[in-house]
Amino acid sequence: MIRRYFLPRPLHPYVWWLWAIGLAVMASGTTNPLLLAGIIAVVCLVTVSRCGDNPWAKGFKLYLILGAFIVLLRVAFRIVFGGGDGPTVLLHLPTVPLPSWVAGIRLLGPVSLESLLYGLYDGLRLATMIICLGAANSLVNPKRLLAALPAAMYELGTILVVSFSVFPQLGESLVRVMRVRRLRGGQTTPKSRRRRLGVVETIIVPVLSDALDRSIALAASMEVRGYGRGGQASGAERAASTLLGMGGIIVLSVWSYFLLAQPGIGPHLGRVNVLEVGLLIMGVAGIVVAMGIIGRHVQRTRYRRDRWRLPETVVLVCGLLPAYLVHLVANGPDPSVLDPSIPQHQWPVVTGPLALALLIGALPAFLTPPPVLSTSTNNEEGLS
């Protein structure tokens, strides 16, 4: 049983996203730097242990760098522009005098500890959320995610597949063209005007025409291999699905307006708000029917369909439970642990429930089947 559970296989692509969103929601509800650092650590642990050796997994490092950059930028902004200043001044920088019409903006001047901490906490929160999403991106092949889309979203998925394939190639073309450009620039006598003119001509034009050629080649290849076969909806069906889909989206926007701007308006039936629930059901139903009409024509099957099994549920719980725990703490007796007060110089602490939340978030690193490595020749994959 346990052996079967831990057979290497990739998890359902949605589940990592749900887990990561759960952790991102948890991060969004706190400015406690210790807790945020904990979340980053948990995310790193799970990503490193479960991302396998796939090429898209290499992007995680970039997300970490981006996170660090955001934190630095936030703190640097506080130094330059100030804001949230407190009494504890660490450093006296000369204020740059600005004309009167830019009142409210300050350049340099005294740098207070409070201001820096605000920048740090805030930046750290944003960085954590971005790293969470980066982790999802590294754990799941974006193309697999697209492949798991419902049939009706197929066309959208295709557009994304083409762009996903073309982007890395764009990078390759750029490297090649730059190299060749150096060749031509290096040996002709310098013609500065031409060279300045040349950036657009010599780099952008070849790279873009290359990308265009490749996109067309890819589209032709998909066509040749039967993409979109027999999937032509009739004009009436298209019109009906567009109408229903658009109608559903409009109803949903009205619903969100009522929910956000004027909650509680409309008749109640017991504890249920009839107007809100009614609009929600109408909107979703419209979209579902629209997708059904379009999706009816798409007859395709999936190779190694992603299945939802026990490990998927475990990961989902490990993603949602921490967010729920943080929610409980926020509504509990001592919500200030989530937002340690800066003016009072409250030292951030991680209490028992928060530590538990982190622990649960980290469990997927141990409780999921390991990923399949691309070099392994193991023919068996899970139970499929």
Place this chain on the structure above:
Amino acid sequence: MIRFEDVTLRYPSSDLLRLDSATFEIEEGELCLVIGPTGSGKSTLLGCVNNLVPRFTGGTRTGRITIDGVETTTLPTRELATTVGYVGQDPLAGFVTDIVEEELAYSMEQLGVDEAEMRRRVEETLDLLGIAELRRRPLRTLSGGQQQRVAIGSVIASAPKVLVLDEPTSALDPIAAEEVLALISRLVRDLGTTVLLAEHRMERVIEFADSMLLVEPDATVHHGPVRQILRQAPIKPPLVELGVRQGWEPLPLTIREGRRLAAPQRRDWTQSPPPLPPAPTAGDPVLEATGIVVEYPGVVAVRDVDLTLHRGEVTALMGRNGCGKSSLMWAIQGAGTKSAGRVVSDRRISLVPQTASDLLYLTSVEAECRAGDAAADLAPGTTAALLRSLVPTIDMASHPRDLSEGQKIAVVLAVELVGNPDVVLLDEPTRGLDYQAKATLARIIDDMAQAGRAVLVATHDVEMAATTCHRVVVMAEGEVVSDGPARDVLASSQLLATQVSKVTSPVPLLTVEEFCNAARG
């Protein structure tokens, strides 16, 4: 199986007919080789089979096409996916997914094949192509030959009745090409699929071909038995050319047949060796590279290489893909990275890179020529004149991207040569060129050598090396393995021997010309 009736095609951009009332019929299980000069419309013809032309390319097509008794003239390409499998030139450009297994399954997913069936067919295809160990590998990490095998696999996995292959080896080095062609011939024998194959390395496949389609430059199409079509074809592999010139009957298609037919000559020559053309004497050294090392993270591309180039000498640089040929050239030119070593030359060095079209970014050939004049501070029209002397037929108003591969190289060469460089480095200029275009290129290279330039050509093409190069340098793993006169290196090697030298071995004759001269006595 495939029947074309009076198919005529014209692209919207020009009045020229690309196919002129093509009428032929290909039987079931036949391997039909499609030949013709570059730009003659081979790809157009192949695209017509699954209606990729004109549906994807534009143009007007008339006539009727029937496949397996079903008229397919107006069917969309995707509806033909179960009938016609199509493999293009660049496998990487056609990959939709990024893992081998998923790529094999993609076609079947689109066709709605049942999941268990799909699983079984993917396993079978993996074994059939001998790529089972690559199943989970990302496609980008595969070698060119492996990629093309996956591309073929992804098509045959859905078991089409007809397989159309448009120059599947043109982007591959000879070893990878061999791999792919061996696979194709095995598929033809084992599966009995009807195959239409355009291939410029035709000497590798003619022995398996049942028939040939010749697309003439004037857009007419001839279909017939291999030997008959070969006789009238403007382009032939050297062995066939030799057979025609020597009047051998039947025309030899394989080295084995050639050797049998050449037995009398060989016997004569072993007793009295034929006079060989003298090896050209090299001029003064114009470039001396010593101790060149090129390192990339994790790889040593060039390992301590010394190379001297002489005035008026054409040197071939050979070796498998990734052996450091390009890196060495770039390092010598100076634009590439070089970790160690010295290049001593006070001369101008020009390098024509592998993807020559990257150097062309203006909107017309004429503009490129003017830019060439301006860059070299020459009177307007010099480059254009040079270009015309290289390829007289070129249309100066056309967009460089619309030119054929051979013409693109000619334009780049003209722009580079107008600066009067003393050393010219050509990185795989023969890629995608047919025999005729290669002959033009050979003439251009010859002229450059006559003018006293030192030329270094990286190439996989032994015939090209034999006809144009005086000296051959073979690299492997970043090191120079052998370096010597072309005749010594090429005739003594197993892999690098030309077709003629394989026929005459042990007599070291390299080209058809040499054989005919020697036979005349």
